[in-house]
Amino acid sequence: xxxxxxxxxxxxxxxxxxxxxIFGFALVELGIPTIVSDMIDNGVMRQDTSYLLRMGGTIxxxxxxxxFGTILLGFCCxxxxxNVTRDIRRDVxxxxxxxxxxxxxxxxxxxxxxxxxxxxxxxxxxxxxxLRTALLTPVMVIVSFTLTIQASLRLSLIIASTIPLIxxxxxxxxxxxxxxxxxxxHSLDSINRIFRENLTGIRVIRSFNxxxxxxxRFDKENSFFAGQSKRLFKLMSSTEPIFFFLMNLAALAIYLxxxxxxxxxxxxxxxxxxxxxxxxxxxxSVMLFCMVFMMYPRANISAKRILAVLxxxxxxxxxxxGTEDPSPDIHSLEFCHVDFAYPDGEEAVLKDISFTAKxxxxxxxxxxxxxxxxxxxxLIPRFYDVSSGQILLDGKDxxxxxxxxxxxxxxFVPQKANLFTGTIADNIRFGAPDxxxxxxxxxxxxxxxxxxxxxxxxxxxELITEGATNISGGQKQRLSIARALIRKPLIYIxxxxxxxxxxxxxxxLRKALKTEVTRSIVLIVAQRVSxxxxxxxxxxxxxxxxxxxxxxxxxxxxxxxxxEIAASQLSEEELQYEC
Numbered sequence: 001x002x003x004x005x006x007x008x009x010x011x012x013x014x015x016x017x018x019x020x021x022i023f024g025f026a027l028v029e030l031g032i033p034t035i036v037s038d039m040i041d042n043g044v045m046r047q048d049t050s051y052l053l054r055m056g057g058t059i060x061x062x063x064x065x066x067x068f069g070t071i072l073l074g075f076c077c078x079x080x081x082x083n084v085t086r087d088i089r090r091d092v093x094x095x096x097x098x099x100x101x102x103x104x105x106x107x108x109x110x111x112x113x114x115x116x117x118x119x120x121x122x123x124x125x126x127x128x129x130x131l132r133t134a135l136l137t138p139v140m141v142i143v144s145f146t147l148t149i150q151a152s153l154r155l156s157l158i159i160a161s162t163i164p165l166i167x168x169x170x171x172x173x174x175x176x177x178x179x180x181x182x183x184x185x186h187s188l189d190s191i192n193r194i195f196r197e198n199l200t201g202i203r204v205i206r207s208f209n210x211x212x213x214x215x216x217r218f219d220k221e222n223s224f225f226a227g228q229s230k231r232l233f234k235l236m237s238s239t240e241p242i243f244f245f246l247m248n249l250a251a252l253a254i255y256l257x258x259x260x261x262x263x264x265x266x267x268x269x270x271x272x273x274x275x276x277x278x279x280x281x282x283x284x285s286v287m288l289f290c291m292v293f294m295m296y297p298r299a300n301i302s303a304k305r306i307l308a309v310l311x312x313x314x315x316x317x318x319x320x321x322g323t324e325d326p327s328p329d330i331h332s333l334e335f336c337h338v339d340f341a342y343p344d345g346e347e348a349v350l351k352d353i354s355f356t357a358k359x360x361x362x363x364x365x366x367x368x369x370x371x372x373x374x375x376x377x378x379l380i381p382r383f384y385d386v387s388s389g390q391i392l393l394d395g396k397d398x399x400x401x402x403x404x405x406x407x408x409x410x411x412f413v414p415q416k417a418n419l420f421t422g423t424i425a426d427n428i429r430f431g432a433p434d435x436x437x438x439x440x441x442x443x444x445x446x447x448x449x450x451x452x453x454x455x456x457x458x459x460x461x462e463l464i465t466e467g468a469t470n471i472s473g474g475q476k477q478r479l480s481i482a483r484a485l486i487r488k489p490l491i492y493i494x495x496x497x498x499x500x501x502x503x504x505x506x507x508x509l510r511k512a513l514k515t516e517v518t519r520s521i522v523l524i525v526a527q528r529v530s531x532x533x534x535x536x537x538x539x540x541x542x543x544x545x546x547x548x549x550x551x552x553x554x555x556x557x558x559x560x561x562x563x564e565i566a567a568s569q570l571s572e573e574e575l576q577y578e579c
Contacts, residue, residue, distance in 0.1 A: 003303040004127055007084040018076035022136045024069025026143060028062050032277075035059055077131040085124035092116050092309050100316040101383050102343045107309065110193035115309055118188055119302035126292075126299035133288045140285035154261070155254050155275055159282060162250045166243055173239055178297035180232050185301055187225040194218050200467070232298075247284075254279065315343055316385050318403040330393055330409060330490040333357045333380070333521050338389035340379060348387060349375055350544045357537070359490075362522040364532035366565060367541035373525045374415060376541070377493050380523070381410050411484030413497040415525075417476035419468040424453055425460040427479055431487035439486055446512045447482035448505050449475065473500040481509070485516065492522045498531050506531060529566045538562070 008015060039055045096104075096112055107115075149156045198205065198214050205214050258272050333356070340350040350372045357363040365373045379386055382403060391398045398406055411431065419427050428440050435443075440460065444450040452475055456462040468476050477500045484492060498506050510531070513522070526532045533552045540548040540555060540562045548559030555562040 003088070003307055004084070004123065007087050008080070010087065011080050011083060014076050014080050017072060018080065018131055021069045021072035021076060022139060024065050025073055025136065026139045028066025028069065032059055032062060035062075073132065077128050080131055081124045081128040084127055085120050088120050088123065088306060089116055092120070092306060095310055095312070098314060098318075099312070100314055100385075101378070102315045103312055105344070106312070108189070108193065110196055111189040112309065113196075114185070114189050114192050115302075115305050119185065119305050122299055122302040123306070126295050129295065130292055133285075133292050137285045137289040137292075140281050141289075155257060158250055158253050158257065159279060162246050165246060169239065169242060173235060174297055177232060177235055178301070180228055180235070181298035181301045184225060184228040184232065184298075185305065187221060187228060190221045191218070191225055194221055251276070251279065316382050316403070330521065331359045332392075332394055333491065333523075334390075334392040334395075335376075336390045336392060338379065338391060339387045340375065340384065341387050342384070348544060350379075353389070353546060355537070355539055355546070355549060357521045357523065359521055360518055361536040362517075362524060362534070364524045364526055364535035364538045365541060366526055366529070366532060366538060366562070367547070368561075368565075370543075371541040372544040373541055374495050377495055377523055377525055380491065380493060381407050381412055409490045410493060411487045411489035411491070412493045413477075413480045413484045413495060415495040415497070415499075417468075417473070417480040417497075417500075419464050419471075419476055419479060421464060421466050423458075423461050423463055424456070424479065427464055428482045428486055431483040431485075435486050440482075443482040443486040444479075446485050446509075446516050447478045448501075448509045448512070449478035449482050452478075474502070474505070477501060478505075478509075490520050492517055492520055494522070494524045494526075496525045496527060498524075499527060503530065510534065529569045540565075 035055050035058055039052055092112075092115060096116075104112075194214075194217055198218065205211060254276070258275070262268075262272065335353045335355050338350060338353040339348050341348040353376060355363070365376060367373055375384075378384060379391060380398070382398060385399060393401075393406075420430065425437070425440050428443055429435050431443075432439070437460075441450065444453055444460075453459055453462070464471065471479075477497055481494070481497060498509070501509065506528075507530075524532055524535065529552075532538055535552070537549060538552060538555055539546060540559050542561055547561045548555050550558060552566075556566060557563075
C-alpha cells in the first residue's frame, strides 16, 4: 500500500470525486429499499395511490442520481488506476535508465521487463477494484447494518453471526495465496528470460539443431507457471461458492425467523422486504471486500518487486553539483594506480593501472582474452566506478564530475554493435539528434559506410529492422562508428570495434580517422595487431596488470607477451622488418 498511496497523492481531485460518487451510489442502493418498504407498508397496505405516485417519483430521482454516481465512479476509478500505472512505469523506466551495469546484472533484463509490464498491470487491476470498494464497502456495511438493526434487531443478529466465518475464510485464503503469487511472478520472470534468449539466439539454436531442447526448457517453466496459476485460480474460485452458500444459509435462517415474526404480527411485510435488501448489500459488500483482500497478496508481491527497483541505490552516483566539470577542451586522460573489482566479485580484475593519454594521441589496449581490456575502458564513461585510485581528465577526478556532462564528451563504440529500429540516418543521428544531413553523410563517409548505404534501395532512409538483422556485422560496426563520429566528442573509445571489418576497410577507416580526430583522445581496444600498429602508445594487459607500454616497435623488443601476440598474427618478414 505504501507504493499505491505515494502515487494516489498526485490525484486528490479525482479521489474527491471518487468519494462523492461512492456516496451517491450508496444513496441509491440503500435508499430505494427503504422507500419500497414504506410504499408497501404505507401505500399498498392502505391503498394510498397518491402516496405511491409520490414515492415513485422519489425513486426515479434517486435512480438518476445513482446512474450519474455509477458513471462518475467508473470514470474516476479507471482514470486514477491507469494514471497511477502510467506513472509507475515511467518512474521504473527512468530508474532503470540510471542503473549502472551492476544494478542491471542484479535484476536481469527479463525480470525488469516483467516488473515494468506485468507487475504494474497487477497493481492497476488491484487499484481499480479497491477504489470501487475500499470506501464503498465500509459505507455500505455500516449503513446496511444500522438499517437492519432498525428494521429488526433479532434478524440482524443472524447476519452478525455469519460475517466472522467469512472473514476467517478470507484470512486463510490470503495466507495460502501469498507464497503462490510470489512463485508465479518469479516463474513469469523465467518465462520471459527463456523466451528472450530463444528469440535473440534463434540462429545458434537452429544451427545446433537444439529446437527440441529449447522447446522442452520453455515447456517446463511454462507448465510450472500454469500449475501455480491453476492453484491460485482454484483457491480463488472455491471461495465465491462458499461465501454465497453462507449468504444463502443466513437468508434461509432469516426467512424462517421472519415468517414466525410476521405470523405473530411483530414484523411488517415491508420491513422484511427492506431487510432482505439490506442483507444482500451488507453481505455482498463484505464479499467484495473479501475478494479485494484475497487479491492483496498478489498486488503486494508486485508492489514489493517494483519498490525493489525504485529503492535500489546506484553503485555509480551522479554528482550534478559536482565541484569539477570536464574542460571544454580536454588535453589529457590519466589513470593513477587504478584497481577495480566487480561489485559481486572478490578478486580485482584490474590492478595498479597507470598511464596517460594526451590530446591528439591514439592509445591502444591489447592482451589475451579476459585480461581486462574492455573493463578498463568501461571505467572512463563510469559504467562502473574504480575500487581504488583515480581517473583524471586534465587533473580532475571524473568521479566528482556530473555524469551526463562527462558522457557528453565521450563517443563510445561498443564491442557488440547495437542499432535501433529506424532509418540509417536516425541511427547515425543517435549520437547528435540535431545533426544536419551533410553531417550525417560526412560521418558515414569517414566510417566507410557511405558506399554500402548508397547501394540500399532507400539509401539513408533505409529501415533498420529489430536487432539490425537486415545488415551484416561489419555494416553494423561502421554505422556504430559513424554514430560516435557525428557526436564530435573529445574522447573516442573503440571497444574492439574493428573486428568485423576486412583488412582493406580497416586500413581505409583508420586512415580517414586520423584527420578527423586530431583534437581528441582516441582509445582503441583491439585483438588484431594490424589495427593498432600505428598507435602512439600501446598498453599490453596481462591478467589485469600492465605488462608493457610503448610503441609497436618498442614493445616487440621489450615485451615478450606483445611479441608473442604479434608473432601469432604477423609473418616472419613483417616481424623482422619491424624489429
